[in-house]
Amino acid sequence: LPISAHVGSFIRPGSEIAVFGTVLTAGANNEQAHETKVLFPRVKVLAVGDITTKEAADAAMGGGSMLVTVVVTPRQAQKLVHAVQTTTLYLGLLNGQTEVPPTGAVTDKNLFDEVK
8 A cells, every 4th residue: 555545653553543534426417526434443453564473563664565465264365355445545553442433435515513
């Protein structure tokens, strides 16, 4: 992922993250619109780049892009591969109590609606 698409050097092996995807869709009157949804509400990070320990991750963070390996089921892996090829992905770092509820998509139209 490009550096802008993740939470930088805070992601470490053992971290839990949420994966969000943004796609371009056909909006009203066939106009293009962006739509962002939760792809995976919680997955565990197995490795960052070729780094599999938290200590090595501390020493190696830099710029550019980052390979993040996560623990997923075979079906989730299919979805993730498809998403990597067709969407813009963003990662959110979670703590033990963070819940990412399944919600509707955020779109260009509802982006600035009140958050509840």
